[in-house]
Amino acid sequence: MTNFAGLARLRNVIKQVTSRAEAEGDTDSQEFVDFCHMQLQELISCDDWLPEEFAAAHPDHYQQYLLHCDPLERFSLISFVWGPGQKTPIHNHETWGLIGMLRGSEISQAYEVADEGGLVPGRHEVLNPGDIAFVSPEAGDIHEVINAFEDQVSISIHLYGANIGVVERSVYEPASGRSRPFVSGYASALTPNIWGLSA
Amino acid sequence: MTNFAGLARLRNVIKQVTSRAEAEGDTDSQEFVDFCHMQLQELISCDDWLPEEFAAAHPDHYQQYLLHCDPLERFSLISFVWGPGQKTPIHNHETWGLIGMLRGSEISQAYEVADEGGLVPGRHEVLNPGDIAFVSPEAGDIHEVINAFEDQVSISIHLYGANIGVVERSVYEPASGRSRPFVSGYASALTPNIWGLSA
Ligand SMILES: [Fe+3]
Ligand SMILES: [Fe+3]
Ligand SMILES: [Mg+2]
Numbered sequence: 001m002t003n004f005a006g007l008a009r010l011r012n013v014i015k016q017v018t019s020r021a022e023a024e025g026d027t028d029s030q031e032f033v034d035f036c037h038m039q040l041q042e043l044i045s046c047d048d049w050l051p052e053e054f055a056a057a058h059p060d061h062y063q064q065y066l067l068h069c070d071p072l073e074r075f076s077l078i079s080f081v082w083g084p085g086q087k088t089p090i091h092n093h094e095t096w097g098l099i100g101m102l103r104g105s106e107i108s109q110a111y112e113v114a115d116e117g118g119l120v121p122g123r124h125e126v127l128n129p130g131d132i133a134f135v136s137p138e139a140g141d142i143h144e145v146i147n148a149f150e151d152q153v154s155i156s157i158h159l160y161g162a163n164i165g166v167v168e169r170s171v172y173e174p175a176s177g178r179s180r181p182f183v184s185g186y187a188s189a190l191t192p193n194i195w196g197l198s199a
Numbered sequence: 200m201t202n203f204a205g206l207a208r209l210r211n212v213i214k215q216v217t218s219r220a221e222a223e224g225d226t227d228s229q230e231f232v233d234f235c236h237m238q239l240q241e242l243i244s245c246d247d248w249l250p251e252e253f254a255a256a257h258p259d260h261y262q263q264y265l266l267h268c269d270p271l272e273r274f275s276l277i278s279f280v281w282g283p284g285q286k287t288p289i290h291n292h293e294t295w296g297l298i299g300m301l302r303g304s305e306i307s308q309a310y311e312v313a314d315e316g317g318l319v320p321g322r323h324e325v326l327n328p329g330d331i332a333f334v335s336p337e338a339g340d341i342h343e344v345i346n347a348f349e350d351q352v353s354i355s356i357h358l359y360g361a362n363i364g365v366v367e368r369s370v371y372e373p374a375s376g377r378s379r380p381f382v383s384g385y386a387s388a389l390t391p392n393i394w395g396l397s398a
Pocket of ligand 3: 226
């Protein structure tokens with residue numbers, strides 16, 4: 001059943017971030033990222049708004065559902081859904097990203113490229129509902145994300161400083177650190193209609 | 200099947216209109232409406248891009264599918280789908296609107312409120328693919344729209360100067376001209392994802 005109050009919260013966050021992007025101009029500034037952090041915190045403070053279609057796990061692999069893309073592609077908001085035990089490949093982002101835990105729990109394992117070319121494990125973060133992790137080319141851009149549960153779905157809401165589905169990025173082989181090009185796309189040809197009051 | 204080149208055209212129109220709205224500020228200006236007219240003309244010049252979900256007729260009544268709403272609700276783009284013989288009630292808009300014919304044919308019958316309170320028929324327009332009609336509180340805001348075909352679906356693409364689905368407007372009784380409040384909403388809880396390169 002559609003939760004209109006929940007959708008209104010999602011809509012409000014999108015309006016706030018859009019207004020700020022228009023006013024700020026530079027959507028890579030610390031001020032803009034801080035504002036997005038605050039807005040994402042508000043959004044994930046309550047798990048009552050994500051429409052079912054965008055919370056559905058796939059049996060074989062994680063899903064990334066676009067919830068909203070800024071029309072000028074300055075930012076995008078995505079629902080990541082991990083089935084039991086699922087994880088991402090090791091990947092980078094080429095833009096800043098905020099990872100807000102909505103439901104369940106996940107592990108973000110950072111990596112750094114060693115001088116010899118291999119990957120060295122870095123920061124290991126366990127995210128629980130309400131927690132937010134940050135990635136960026138400056139702060140550390142390579143990680144893998146793993147559902148912390150072997151027996152339940154976990155969902156996080158990500159806000160990126162680009163239309164992340166079309167960004168040309170990389171995935172990495174753990175042993176060699178070798179990378180190959182990666183464009184994630186999106187899992188669905190549909191996005192939620194958050195602009196109506198009723199169906 | 201998804202037509203990616205078609206979706207790119209839709210995406211491009213939305214980007215153009217958004218950029219112009221940000222630059223222009225006043226989205227009720229003649230300049231902005233003229234720009235939107237040009238963009239809508241481009242969009243309806245070819246009928247290869249509308250995803251099937253947003254072209255589906257309902258057996259009992261016309262459908263209005265949101266294709267895109269500007270996050271700051273300065274404009275919205277909607278697919279109107281009329282089944283054979285279907286029509287709207289007589290209604291107004293409370294904002295400017297451009298009606299671009301994509302498929303089939305429709306009749307826009309304008310009305311004016313007479314001094315005695317009744318409705319007097321005004322301009323009668325037959326729209327064919329590529330044609331654009333205009334409504335606004337200044338130019339004439341009351342009309343009904345009728346599928347010109349009794350045996351086929353007609354579809355037009357509308358661009359409005361507001362989030363039209365939530366605007367408080369009026370529908371009118373033909374004989375008395377009496378009005379009652381009307382908020383149209385949207386026919387679907389989903390919108391097309393036009394931001395990915397692939398599914
Ligand atoms: Fe990531
Ligand atoms: Fe109308
Ligand atoms: Mg307006």
